[in-house]
Amino acid sequence: MKRVSIKDVAKKAGVSASTVSYVLNRTPTETISPETTKRVMDAVEKLGYVPNLNARSLASKYSNLIGVLIPQTEPGKEFMFSNPFYGELLSAIEYTARQNGYHLLLSGTQEDQSYMGIAQNRDLDGIIIVGTYPGENLYQLKRLGVPIVLVDSYVKDKDFYTVGIDDRKGARLATDYLIKKGHKKIAFISGSIRENGVNIKRWEGYCDAMKEAGLSINEDAIYSGNVDYNYGLIAAKQYIDRGKNQTAAFITADVISIGVLKGLIQHGVNVPEDFSIVSFDGVYLARMSYPSLTTVSQDIAGKGKRAVQLILDATGNKEKSYTDCVLPLRLVERDSVRELRCE
Amino acid sequence: MKRVSIKDVAKKAGVSASTVSYVLNRTPTETISPETTKRVMDAVEKLGYVPNLNARSLASKYSNLIGVLIPQTEPGKEFMFSNPFYGELLSAIEYTARQNGYHLLLSGTQEDQSYMGIAQNRDLDGIIIVGTYPGENLYQLKRLGVPIVLVDSYVKDKDFYTVGIDDRKGARLATDYLIKKGHKKIAFISGSIRENGVNIKRWEGYCDAMKEAGLSINEDAIYSGNVDYNYGLIAAKQYIDRGKNQTAAFITADVISIGVLKGLIQHGVNVPEDFSIVSFDGVYLARMSYPSLTTVSQDIAGKGKRAVQLILDATGNKEKSYTDCVLPLRLVERDSVRELRCE
DNA sequence: TCTAGTTACTGAAACGTTTAAGTAATAATT
DNA sequence: AATTATTACTTAAACGTTTCAGTAACTAGA
Known part of the structure; x- marks a missing residue:
């Protein structure tokens, strides 16, 4: 399976390989006559030539x-x-x-x-x-x-x-919204809270809002695990086990929220009647669920x-x-x- | 930002570039002494050498x-x-x-x-x-x-x-299941039905099952559109508009099903109480929804x-x-x- | 008319590898 | 002891481009 190279094009067009290269790359410092350009382009067309980008990048340090x-x-x-x-x-x-x-x-x-x-x-x-x-x-x-x-x-x-x-502001936005809606006991459910990660910022935003509203943050209102559906199920279970002490949650990712939603329903807790959720991300998933998720949506x-x-x-x-x-x-x-x- | 090449390694190890190449690629036909191998590996280590795969693939027609x-x-x-x-x-x-x-x-x-x-x-x-x-x-x-x-x-x-x-067998599996559960009027909802595509096979499987069970396929039981959530919403609306003539549907993709689910609920049709769904694919989404989807699951x-x-x-x-x-x-x-x- | 500039190219080196072919030294075979 | 194999390398060509440094022909300026 012989691949057609720049030399084949050059031969067919009756020019040198470098000319073909110049034509193809429209290098601004070089001047190529319209006739030659046409001849080269015709050859390219006829041979179905596609430059090998590996070779190009080797020669030019520019790989696309x-x-x-x-x-x-x-x-x-x-x-x-x-x-x-x-x-x-x-x-x-x-x-x-x-x-x-x-x-x-x-x-x-x-x-x-x-x-x-x-x-x-x-x-x-x-x-x-x-x-x-x-x-x-x-x-x-x-x-x-x-x-x-x-x-x-x-x-x-x-x-x-x-x-x-x-992230901090976003989390604050979410939490403020719940507070505005009359919630006072608000859980925080997130992926693992690590230094320099997004979750710690969202945690800070949550605290900002709670503090400003004069609300206390209880130990048992904090849930932290993986950022996935399964963790949502787990968190929901924990919420039940801990005694359903909150009326709402700010959840730092839509996927987790979907899991929480499912977990709650399985335990007879209805959203939003019994429990409210504001989450984060704004993935497609957020509008697919029932109920659909109120969420801080990113672009x-x-x-x-x-x-x-x-x-x-x-x-x-x-x-x-x-x-x-x-x-x-x-x-x-x-x-x-x-x-x-x-x- | 000078990158370290195979020559730098060769120089440092006191061998030729090809020897380095042979060491690194463990070419079975070549024999390299253990001492040389060690010297080369040390140099590689010390210089932090990583082969340039562009060059490799240019020379070897093998790119990883x-x-x-x-x-x-x-x-x-x-x-x-x-x-x-x-x-x-x-x-x-x-x-x-x-x-x-x-x-x-x-x-x-x-x-x-x-x-x-x-x-x-x-x-x-x-x-x-x-x-x-x-x-x-x-x-x-x-x-x-x-x-x-x-x-x-x-x-x-x-x-x-x-x-x-x-796909044909899978569709049949799905449809048969609905039939076994007592459904007779079964809709077929899918992405566009094109020759040589998966949807036409799933359509055939659906027909196989219906025919074998002696059930008729009505024109108004067939829905076809895009493979996405939005089309599910649309199909649900059409189902309502056409007069809710079926008790169940075989839907050829989980994403569509999720849309249908949502669309039906919005119109007061409950799944599975009022309408049953078997869908296809077995993506994660299928277990996340409420109700979760009975589906023909692929690996x-x-x-x-x-x-x-x-x-x-x-x-x-x-x-x-x-x-x-x-x-x-x-x-x-x-x-x-x-x-x-x-x- | 001579020099300098411009136009339109070409030649060849370089990019960083692989690999076929070659070589020198040592070991095995007859 | 002479020949052949084996071991452990090295040399150099090749992969398909880009691009720097020419070069030849023509044009313009003095």
Whole structure:
């Protein structure tokens, strides 16, 4: 299966290989006559020539490839996407990249693992890392000298671009909403609360709101586990076991909320009649459930788009603008919250 | 940002570049002494050398890259993954690939678009194409001479490997189940019914079951649209508008079912009390809903795994075994079906 | 008319690997 | 002791591009 190379095109067009390259890349410093251009393009067409991007990237240090690292949420398990948020984000990244002639090199990551092998390998033009934490495996990547975009990370380092949201404010928005609706005993249900992670920010936002409203935060109102459906089931069970001491919850991810919803119903607790939920993310799932979820909705598509654009801009040598990108949030009211009348 | 190359390692270890290459690739025909091996490995370690896979693949025609093409379900829209099935499948593919030292080159596809540009570019070791239809853009790819795995396609061509399920049998399984539960008027709700697609097979399976049971298929029991949540809402509305003439439905995708579920509830039709649903796929979503869905469940993880393995085996020159891979199905009983007592 | 500039190319090195073929030293066979 | 094998390497070509540094022909300026 002989592949057609630039030399074949050159021969057919009766020019040198470099001329073909110049024609194809419209290098602005070179001047090629219209007739030659046409002859080359005809040959390209006729032979069905597609440049080999491996060779191009080897020669030019420019690969049209963006690496995307998404955490493997359950180590050892097959499903990287136990949270649909990742799928939607990836989808937006892929779409934007493709619109701009880029492709994606996708890899799941475990935290203990070096990112280097994945990243150094192929002269990537940029790397998008989702939800990572500070650590050596991350800082190593700086050596590559390519733009790196951190999505949803609280890593403080000027060498990285970031795309995120104001998690603290968002959590506050959610909690305030419940308070406004008359709730006083509000649970906090989230994934694991780790330093420099999004959940700790959301926890802070929750505390902000509670404190400002003069409400106390009881130990037994705090639930923390994995960010997945199963944990939602577990949290619901715990809520029952602990004695149903809250009338509402702020839940930091829609997937968890869906699990909680299911768990509660199984135990005869109805949402929103008996229990109100405001959650976070705004994935598609949030509108699919019954009742649908009132949630702090992120612009997930915007997040992916921005991440790619930051890399494109950085590659195109534009000034490092928007180096930290904070996207807006809005609370979407749906059906999972009941207004509590004052007793 | 000087990258360290094989020559740097060679110099440091006091050997030639080819020796380093031989050490690293454990080429079986070459013999390298233990001492040299150690010296090279030490140098690699010390310099933090990682081979450039672009160069490797240029020289060796072997890239450790698998291309994955997933249909962009809604052209022009950002979400390639409007059906969570794709996310789960991709996830399994990624995991298996990574376990074997491969990475994924991901691209969404529109049907009218040539696959060539995406695929020829980078000396892929194999290509996995999800849910495609016969067409020139597909057959062109044969020229590349790399193994191609078609997932969920009814393309008859011995040059492709396939991984799929028996859609017809699965649909029959679903419909039979409803019939066994006493239903006689059973709707068929699916994505667009196209030649050589999965939906036409599922339609056939539905017909098989109905015919065998001596049940008639009414025009107004057939619903066809997109494979997404929104279409489910629409179908539910149509069901109401057409006069609620069925007691149950076989729905060909869980996402659609979720939409139908929601649409019905909004119109006061309860599942399973007033209407029963058996659907297809077995995505996570199916257990998350309320009521959870009785569904014909595929081994999605197995599908992804098999697809990757077929490529690995083909690359490793093993005999073309399992060239057509049909994975098992099973009906998972959950809460969306009610038994109809005979009247 | 001579020099300097411009236009439209070409030649060849370079990118970082792999791998076929070659070589020198030592070991085994006759 | 001479020949053949084996071991442990090295050399150099090749993979398919890009791009720097020419170069030849023509044009413009003095």
